[in-house]
Amino acid sequence: MADTQKVNLVSQDGDSFEVSREVAVMSELVRTMIADEQDDEAQEIPLPNVKSTVLSKVIEFCSHHHNNPMPEIEKAANYMDIKSLLDLACAKVASMIKGKTPQEIRETFNITNDFTPEEEAQIREENKWCEEA
Numbered sequence: 001m002a003d004t005q006k007v008n009l010v011s012q013d014g015d016s017f018e019v020s021r022e023v024a025v026m027s028e029l030v031r032t033m034i035a036d037e038q039d040d041e042a043q044e045i046p047l048p049n050v051k052s053t054v055l056s057k058v059i060e061f062c063s064h065h066h067n068n069p070m071p072e073i074e075k076a077a078n079y080m081d082i083k084s085l086l087d088l089a090c091a092k093v094a095s096m097i098k099g100k101t102p103q104e105i106r107e108t109f110n111i112t113n114d115f116t117p118e119e120e121a122q123i124r125e126e127n128k129w130c131e132e133a
Contacts, residue, residue: 006042
């Protein structure tokens with residue numbers, strides 16, 4: 001199902017840019033500013049430190065990259081045996097998950113948690129060395 005919710009990003013210059021919520025929340029700042037309620041009306045998010053010319057470029061980038069193809073690129077590079085592309089894709093994926101909780105990683109890659117609480121507890125026990133600092 002396509003994302004039909006809209007968000008209005010308002011630049012330093014007062015210009016308003018209507019974008020899909022899916023694209024807007026690529027920004028952690030915008031994500032935290034958006035209310036949890038799913039309103040029919042587009043929300044307005046002020047960005048007083050971003051000029052219109054820059055915001056339009058940021059929106060262009062986010063619109064192009066919001067459906068993250070990195071996992072698929074990684075699989076294709078591995079299958080096609082393109083080591084340099086595989087290394088690059090793996091580094092990108094690693095940077096995307098660094099410092100995130102398991103739940104945040106699931107959200108980033110649209111992964112459904114299909115573990116039962118018992119399975120999750122067992123996995124945590126077996127891998128508790130990973131969480132030790």
